[in-house]
Amino acid sequence: MVRAGGVARIRPGTLRRVIVDMPATAVEMMRERPLPLPVAVVAAVGGGVALLLAFPPYGVWPLAAVGVALLAGAAHRRRPRAGAGLGFLTGVALFAPLLGWTNLHTGYLPWALLSLLQAGYLALLGAATAWVSPLVDRLRWGWPVLTGVLWVAQEALRDRTPFGGFPWGRLAFSQDGSPLLRLAALGGAPLVTFAVAVAGGFLVAAGWAGWAAYRHPGRRWTPVAGAMAAVLAVPAVGLLVPIRAEGGGEAVTVAIVQGNVPRLGLDFNAQRQAVLNNHVAATVELADQVASGARPRPDLVVWPENSSDIDPLRDASAGDRIQSAADAVGVPILVGAVLRGPGEGQVRNAGLLWWPGTGPDLDQLYTKRHPVPFAEYVPFRDVARLVSKQVDRVRADFVPGSTPGVLAAGPAVLGDVICFEVAYDEVVRDTVTGGAQLLVVQTNNATFDVAEARQQLAMVRLRAVEHGRPALMASTVGVSGFVSPDGRVSDATEFNTRAIVVRQLHLADGHTLATRVGLWPEVALTFLAVAALAAAGVRRRTRGALTAGTPVRGRQDGA
Known part of the structure; x- marks a missing residue:
């Protein structure tokens, strides 16, 4: 050297x-x-x-x-x-x-x-x-x-x-x-x-x-x-x-109502009212089928995200429509609702439990914890507007919730997550560690396509296996369906259609290794x-x- x-x-x-x-x-x-x-x-x-x-x-x-x-x-x-x-x-x-x-x-x-x-x-x-x-x-x-x-x-x-x-x-x-x-x-x-x-x-x-x-x-x-x-x-x-092939707990019967959306071209308020009416009408139809013996009586009905974009807690007409559906079917409905507040110009994307006879249960309310940037809220709006004025299509910023979506819905404790939240590990896990026996994904795929819906359903399948829980996805337009704890999909609906699916599930308790670690x-x-x-x-x-x-x-x- x-x-x-x-x-x-x-x-x-x-x-x-x-x-x-x-x-x-x-x-x-x-x-x-x-x-x-x-x-x-x-x-x-x-x-x-x-x-x-x-x-x-x-x-x-x-x-x-x-x-x-x-x-x-x-x-x-x-x-x-x-x-x-x-x-x-x-x-x-x-x-x-x-x-x-x-x-x-x-x-x-x-x-x-x-x-x-x-x-x-x-x-x-x-x-x-x-x-x-x-x-x-x-x-x-x-x-x-x-x-x-x-x-x-x-x-x-x-x-x-x-x-x-x-x-x-x-x-x-x-x-x-x-x-x-x-x-x-x-x-x-x-x-x-x-x-x-x-x-x-x-x-x-x-x-x-x-x-x-x-x-x-x-x-x-x-x-x-x-x-x-x-x-x-x-x-x-x-x-x-x-x-697990299925949960080993109590059997519950759950109905998913996929009300679909009307054709594009209606003004904004008419579109929102039509979506709500579709889900109310489909639930009343389910009630008629139950009364006739054509379908088993569910213990719970799940509506998708944005099934009521009109705040039913502040709009009496919207609240009355949901109440009529709950009274007709005779069981609680998990409603996907857009709620105004808490501040001026703010809104919340929520899952709200609505009971027959008594109405909304504000103690069983989940506010989406992970709103989507530039879709549900606009970070640095003034700066983003310099790139594209399209950001102003988001008229009001969705504010995040602070607690996991653990909802007591009669015989079942639900783990509610909304739309894209199913992709985030900690959001789903927090519901299971909080006591959820059934995973529920409320989503609105009306502005997307069937590829996006099927990609999202694949995430639901992974979450069901990850936490050993039965799961379901309820969409406004599809794909909706049930998923067993081993990842198998049942009763999957078609895209852009009106559908009602009812299935008996076995709730699950306990934690997988993935949930624990x-x-x-x-x-x-x-x-x-x-x-x-x-x-x-x-x-x-x-x-x-x-x-x-x-x-x-x-x-x-x-x-």
Whole structure:
């Protein structure tokens, strides 16, 4: 070793001896090159398309692991900024079509901004994937775990930032038909995401081993077979997780009323009145069917979000209409209502229990805790208006509630969450730890489409398994339906139709492991991701010092 200008320089011969003494796998990895840039771009875009097809309405869940693998392979051995660019391409290919339902009635700008924002998180993931690449110099088969923890960390960040985050498009929500769904009972959505990404990491490992065997005809193909066996073993592990087929508690009969909405073109007040009238009329029809013996008498009727956009606590006519429906059916109705107040220009998105004879029970009232920014309230309205005056379509800001949606509805304790809240882990879990025996998701999909509704139903399926609870989703226009604790869907309605579905459910008590541990699996996996990033920084610094001053042919990190 010599010093030149105060900087340690290693003689080329010394470097060669160090390399010769390194394990063969390390030498091979140091000789690897990133994929040619055009190939990497195709892989990144293909990864986004594969991820998209894993989600409803397509539902080809194995493609989620393929999408993870394509992005990981594209970013491997590249500089972090190149990995970020490739991750961004994957994000755009995934989120632009996945969130296409957001532009149906609000224009292209909100859709474009939201899609690009979400793609930015996959850009961070691509940069992180490239950054940790040197770790596999000595830990090649650790790459699946690295891939898994990085995906969990990316989703943990995306689920919380900015303005409370937007968890749509989590890997876990693509697995509603997969054996991996069962893992939700152990560690919730983060554990399912981790397992999908680990499977994708094994696919990358199989690709590397296959390429090495192809380049060196004398090399065994055993590593390829081992990696592919691991890919198949990951979802098979899910089959070993015991989950409930149904709740073991008291039987209750629940009716979902999907009143549908009238054609577009009515003025605002007429539209609101028509939606309320639709749900009242459908409930009275249900009462007639019960009286005739055509349907069993329910213990509870659930109306969807926005079934009464007219505040029934302040508008006597709206209150009278709901009361007539409750009196006709003779059981309480969980009404999705927009309530004015508490302050001037403020409103609340609420689930309100309405009893026959006595009317609304203000002690059993849930106010949505996680209103949607730029849809239900506008942060920094004056600044946002400079970008688009469309923000003023949100006339009044929805204020958040402060307590979980635990409602005592006669024989059942409900865990009420409203619309997009089903995507947030803690909002759903808080109802279960608060005593909920049945999960209820009230939603309004009238301004979206059937793809959005089916994506939301996939989230309900995961929540049912995660907490071992029967669940239901009640929508204004569909898709509505019941979900058993093992994730099976029953009586799913068609989209944009009027429907009444009645089903007997068995309530559930007790807590799954996922309910008990809460966010700790996500915290642990995110900590490992941060540790991996730090270790990669040390590895890069060490390798940089080792090769300082030595001419290097070719570039190891890629463009």
